[in-house]
Amino acid sequence: RTLNLAIIPGDGIGPEVVAEAVKVLDAVASRQGFSIQKKHYALGAEHWLETGETLSDEVLNQLKDHDAILFGAVGADPRSSTIPSGLIEREILLKLRFAFDHFINLRPSRLFPGAVSPLSNPGDIDFVVVREGTEGPYAGNGGALRQGTEAEIATEVSVNTAYGVERLIRYAFELANSRARKKLTLIHKTNVLTNSGQLYTRIFDRVAAEYPEVSTDYCHIDAATIYLTTEPSRFDVIVTDNLFGDILTDQAGAVTGGIGLAACGNINASRQFPSMFEPVHGSAPDIAGQEKANPIASILASAMLLRHVGEEESAQIIEAAVEKDLKENATHERTTGDIGSSIVTLVENA
């Protein structure tokens, strides 16, 4: 079997961490007897500065032909750049999520043995956030009137559809049902955002009836940030909207020992388009090029990628290697390359 992957290293620490993930992918492929064909795409702030292009229709079309995409991070360096804030993120990352209908944004949070949580009593953290990826406040709706005047009004419209919410919630119930604890928590702000809140609640309750073995509960987004601080181990699977998921998973990354360990899958669960796997962290221009970035988020993203394309065993080998590496070395100072090599060796000897 030959896997046909698109690689988008991007900006800042993106290329450094992706390079290590690619080494790990190659190691596991040769161990498991399949091969990987890789095509690199130069997209990001640098490419924009050179060409004025973010993501052309031509490139978008080429990307469609891959089995999956490994994505690093994009974003301009805010200290020196003339690129409008957020432009690169919107026109590359968000454009890909919407164009390839990545309606499941899957974000596992685990406190690995050896990893150090900033909480004094973190407990046993192992949950997955199923974040919506193609609607809500990310729909790009809204606008401004009388911009720049004292009478300006600016709106953001969160757009939520039964179509989008039902496929999200079904995915989350399936996932919860496949896990040992079989628990699903809906997180929203139904007491204030009543229109979308009712839509989420109604569909959640209806689908719940089809999964009698899954226990369910509900939690407001504000209360959820408290639980993530005081008792994160209470969560098993969380389902939530696009913006709440964005916020929660950064907090979850911090709570489980650092955003340098958190990976994410932008998944088109109906498999019409390639899914895309990336670290939850951004391009971190302040530490780029210094061998300081932790490549584990990108390496775990590559494990999620392999799981998605059917290489479950390879995914498990990588995850076990990461776990072993962290157990032995999490508290040591190491370079990006040190961590990558250690995990490659562990994969080779698995």
Next chain:
Amino acid sequence: RTLNLAIIPGDGIGPEVVAEAVKVLDAVASRQGFSIQKKHYALGAEHWLETGETLSDEVLNQLKDHDAILFGAVGADPRSSTIPSGLIEREILLKLRFAFDHFINLRPSRLFPGAVSPLSNPGDIDFVVVREGTEGPYAGNGGALRQGTEAEIATEVSVNTAYGVERLIRYAFELANSRARKKLTLIHKTNVLTNSGQLYTRIFDRVAAEYPEVSTDYCHIDAATIYLTTEPSRFDVIVTDNLFGDILTDQAGAVTGGIGLAACGNINASRQFPSMFEPVHGSAPDIAGQEKANPIASILASAMLLRHVGEEESAQIIEAAVEKDLKENATHERTTGDIGSSIVTLVENA
């Protein structure tokens, strides 16, 4: 001088904690030689169940005539109630915030000496969140089409105005300028919510030019939850929108040793209408009536109330008493009444 206060104890633990705050108010008033006239208003879930009324125009008019409002908490018990989710909160708490133009929602976060943070290295936490209170995603805009069908679409419209954002940001700069560190952080999600993001950024930068001594920075809401976990002491004053402020201040409450200590002011800074002071926590029906609730949030809310009506010294006496009480007793198991009495005694002997 006679202060003319409205008291809205509300539901769940609201009445228990407000009762202690009122004792503390009385103690400080008699010590400082002013008197307090109090009128209690029975509003909340119980009142709704009896009368079908949330907050009538008549009561709203009566409330206008007070110098300030001390608010407990409202909200139905979700385990037994037939009250639609969020109705009480919206039709009482949010209605008051909007009717009395409480455009500043002021939420101090402090790790008191003696209080126990769930973080192993909390540092010296002492910041204030200036949350917008009258617009953004709380505007109640939006709706639903084809409700209950497969083709349903539900929207939430965040409405932001130059009028609302400028008065918020000016208040935040004044506050930052009055504090020792003189630092102000804008928190938003400008890379995705570009319309309101530009409005906030533009006004923030313009007003910043008038406060050369205040150092400023910007942080996305998702990154802010990381900093609140890894380095909360970095913040001095935070200015943010209504929903982000809601989320951040619950997390901040948890990080500083529990939401039972966090107070908040709903402030009409132009003083056209009475301001309202309350705990950040809700009605917590699961522990109501058991003398388990911590009244400190309500007691600190009464200190904020006194500061707002010009009784700065009284506010400081209460805050010092809370600080002393926590230093000596924070780790002891105590009832609501124990904590209240301890603080009353400390105020009397101040």
